Amino acid sequence: MAGGRMRSTRKLCAWIVAQVNSGKYPGLMWDDEAKTMFRIPWKHAGKQDFRKDEDAAIFKAWAEFKGKLAEANPAAWKTRLRCALNKSPEFEEVNERAQLDISEPYKVYRLVPITEQGVVVPVKKHKVKKVKAPKRLKGPWSSSSSSSDSESKDDTPVKKIKIEEVNPQPFVDQPLPQSQSPDLTDQPSENTVITLETKVVNEIRLDVRIEESVPNPAEVQDSFNVVVHYLGQEVLKRQIQGTDVRILYQPPSPAPPTPLVKKSMFPRIPLPEPPSSLQTGPELQALFTLLPFMEKGVLLTSTPQGVYGKRFCQGRVFWRGPHTTAPGLNKMERNTDPVLLFSKDEFKQQLDHFRLNGGEPPQCGVTLCFGEELSDSEDPARKLIIVQITFPWAEQQVQTSPSIFDSISFLQSLASQSPLGEITLNLVPLIDS
DSSP states (O other): OOOSOOOOOHHHHHHHHHHHHHOOSTTOEESSTTSOEEEEEOOOTTSTTOOHHHHTHHHHHHHHHTTOGGGOOHHHHHHHHHHHHHHOTTEEEOGGGOBOSSSSOEEEEEEOOGGGSOOOOOOOOOOOOOOOOOOOOOOTTSOTTOOGGGOOTTSOOOOOOOOOOOOOOTTOOSOOOGGGSOOOOSOOOTTOOOOOOOOOOOOEEEEEOOEEOOOOTTTSOOEEEEEEEETTEEEEEEEEESSEEEEEOOOOOSSOOOHHHHHHSOOEEEOOOOOTTSOOSHHHHHHHHHGGGGSSOEEEEEOSSEEEEEEOSSSOEEEEOTTOOSSSOOEEOBSSOOEEEEEHHHHHHHHHHHHHHOSSOOOOEEEEEESSOOOTTSOGGGSSEEEEEEOHHHHHHHHTSHHHHHHHHHHHHHHHTOTTOOEEEEEOOEEOO
16 A cells, blocks of 8 residues: 555546536536536435435446445445545535535535645656765875775775665654664765665554444434325425424314413424315315314324324324334324334434444434324325424434444545555444443
């Protein structure tokens, strides 16, 4: 492995510019008229509206270009291109121009000019010219040949110094301290060859400690993102800050509730009336029939252990999420204890695994189905009422996790590039509980 030199990924730069100019990838475009910065789509694979064919298209194309398409994992594709961009001196991330909290998030990278890249240009080796010793004046103490072999012991011999050029080795290109500099004051014997060479390092051992602080779920700010679908069409989207939210149907009332009643209520998300854009038919009629049975709704409560749900309405409620333990259908019964829909402890374990090993990110929400059964194999778009609930506090932790995995991947990449296996990577995770 060559040391003291930054690796320039010319193939990546040319490839990225060609893809931006092609215009065939959604969200991949130039960010300025001078074409010195470009946008790249950055939607998280764990989002409910993530579209693999569109949102991961550019990452999949890079994996295909590098011959790594067999991984078939959008998160792995994205990590591979992100690592390549971050390692290359030809790209610089422009954080202030990024937009990560919009429906179609993106990052911005700048093409770094060659004068700013700091790439070390290899120095050509030049032969060291031999400097001829000045001619000595002839005298009775020296012969006409002036040969060093025939000089008198009283004369200072002419030393021939040969400098042997060696390739720099890793981590040894710093100047030696004065106390460690080679001692050249001793008088070596005549025709002595003094060789300046760098000690070869046979093995480099890196003990890397990744110490991360994961916020305790009890300390994060609880919140809910709620999206309601009727027959596959989005009809409502709300965000609630706090530990409780109630989703219910409120029949039209001529008089608004009194302020005293409002003060004692949990934050509410009323189910809307079916929009006129829904196609008329038996399914729409069934939807009108179902809504009054959801009058008392479902209450969601976030605790240090997780998010619980309790059903109060007459209509049946089924749910599915990442932490279900019972096989088959998951039904929320009335007049029973609240059901644990989302476990914060299990989420933290999945998040820790994702931080260290990558792969699929943990899910950050649950799905409720009103009035109909919902199994893992069924399409929610065909149901009358679907309520998708995600937790922003969990999504934020997932979004900040790839940086840890990228650091580990970068170190592992350095170790794998060693042709003789002289680098040993030892990871010691220290994760706060």
